[in-house]
Amino acid sequence: MANFIDRRLNAKGKSTVNRQRFISRYKQQIKKAVSDAVTRRSVTDVDKGEKISIPTRDISEPMFHQGKGGVRDRVHPGNDQFTRGDKIERPQGGGAGGGAGKGDASNSGEGNDDFVFEISKDEYLELLFEDLELPNLQKNRLNKLIEYQVYRAGFTNDGVPANINIVRSLRSSLARRIAMTAGKKKRLKELETQLEEMENIPGTKAELIIDLKTEIEDLKRQIAKVPFIDTFDLRFNNFARREIPSSQAVMFCLMDVSGSMDQATKDMAKRFYILLYLFLTRTYKNLEVVYIRHHTQAKEVDEHEFFYSQETGGTIVSSALKLMHEIQQERYPASEWNIYAAQASDGDNWADDSPACRQLLEQKILPLVRYFSYIEITNRAHQTLWREYESLQQHHDNIAVQHIRQAEDIYPVFRELFKKQAV
Numbered sequence: 001m002a003n004f005i006d007r008r009l010n011a012k013g014k015s016t017v018n019r020q021r022f023i024s025r026y027k028q029q030i031k032k033a034v035s036d037a038v039t040r041r042s043v044t045d046v047d048k049g050e051k052i053s054i055p056t057r058d059i060s061e062p063m064f065h066q067g068k069g070g071v072r073d074r075v076h077p078g079n080d081q082f083t084r085g086d087k088i089e090r091p092q093g094g095g096a097g098g099g100a101g102k103g104d105a106s107n108s109g110e111g112n113d114d115f116v117f118e119i120s121k122d123e124y125l126e127l128l129f130e131d132l133e134l135p136n137l138q139k140n141r142l143n144k145l146i147e148y149q150v151y152r153a154g155f156t157n158d159g160v161p162a163n164i165n166i167v168r169s170l171r172s173s174l175a176r177r178i179a180m181t182a183g184k185k186k187r188l189k190e191l192e193t194q195l196e197e198m199e200n201i202p203g204t205k206a207e208l209i210i211d212l213k214t215e216i217e218d219l220k221r222q223i224a225k226v227p228f229i230d231t232f233d234l235r236f237n238n239f240a241r242r243e244i245p246s247s248q249a250v251m252f253c254l255m256d257v258s259g260s261m262d263q264a265t266k267d268m269a270k271r272f273y274i275l276l277y278l279f280l281t282r283t284y285k286n287l288e289v290v291y292i293r294h295h296t297q298a299k300e301v302d303e304h305e306f307f308y309s310q311e312t313g314g315t316i317v318s319s320a321l322k323l324m325h326e327i328q329q330e331r332y333p334a335s336e337w338n339i340y341a342a343q344a345s346d347g348d349n350w351a352d353d354s355p356a357c358r359q360l361l362e363q364k365i366l367p368l369v370r371y372f373s374y375i376e377i378t379n380r381a382h383q384t385l386w387r388e389y390e391s392l393q394q395h396h397d398n399i400a401v402q403h404i405r406q407a408e409d410i411y412p413v414f415r416e417l418f419k420k421q422a423v
Helices: 014-025 027-040 121-128 166-199 206-225 263-283 303-308 318-331 354-365 384-393 407-417
Strands: 050-054 115-119 146-156 236-245 248-256 287-294 298-301 337-345 371-377 399-404
Touching: 166 206, 248 263, 248 318, 263 287, 263 303, 263 337, 263 371, 263 407, 287 303, 287 318, 298 318, 318 337, 318 354, 354 384, 371 384, 371 407, 384 399, 399 407
Parallel strands: 248 287, 248 337, 337 371, 371 399
Antiparallel strands: 050 115, 146 236, 287 298
16 A cells, blocks of 8 residues: 655645635535624624634535444453353443443543634625625616726837837937947047057057058947937837726715714714725725714714714704715716715604604605615614604615614624615
């Protein structure tokens, strides 16, 4: 029997391919572990990797081996209790027999451990957001058109005369002429100096002077033959084209930061938007995010201020909706952009302002947006704002209303809002 040992080095990318095969094969176990991990830890840590434990029974593979068949005789030395044909009773459980029963487990560390598989940040996010998408993005009538933008991409040796770069071409010509004639010019200067010295020395043979003059003339002809500019010197401006997607998306993030939003509620809202931000940047490369905070007044802010600054005061939700509509009209025309919006609040609002919010949504925002999602983070009874939004949901298919009571509800609600729609 011969044993073959493969000592060849792994090819580049071989471990990556094997890793993807393993993830694909045990995808159900890994996805379940990823979903469980979201509830175990903070959503703000969702962009880190994860250690996945897979039971050994799930990764065991079938194998063929020689079975124990036929009639076999076995001789046990030192037998003084049994004779041929005696039946041996089954050992009782527990004790030193190690069988099933009430005996204590072994403390020797024996047994089969689960297989622990660590996935990277990118693999974790890929599994986390695999079944999610921005709803209705495919409805844009321009989503299959591709536009191209021409931009400068350095220089090239080939091109049309209209794109020739004179400065680069002359620079290349000068470098070529210096390289080809430097040695000859140095030799020519030495011969001319030598000829001048020989002509000033009386009695110099005329043959030597003639030979020097002949060599000097040859060098001058060789230098003169070097062209001022050659085809190898020509440099042309190079232009390339990059794709510009004509289907663009913008996501408006609206959050209530009034005094009624306690720190725990704000923290859950921040977690929802962090999860949303990771999903958007992971899924759509050409997407812009607009952050709007509001109490009695609304303000467009950057990402850091949106998540971390503190505000107090009352709540007027319509101020945020008005500002969103103004920004959309000014910077994101509906004919060119897929518009999405997500709003987080505890549901508190001036009673007279909630009908105004419904009117703004129904008349100005919902006709333009692809999807508007509203999450209410509260443990108390729903107020007027929830009821107004819920009534809109019954008549419009591009608005969704969800309720979050505790941090464990964030990920299930997020998946419900952005699950893939049936084609």
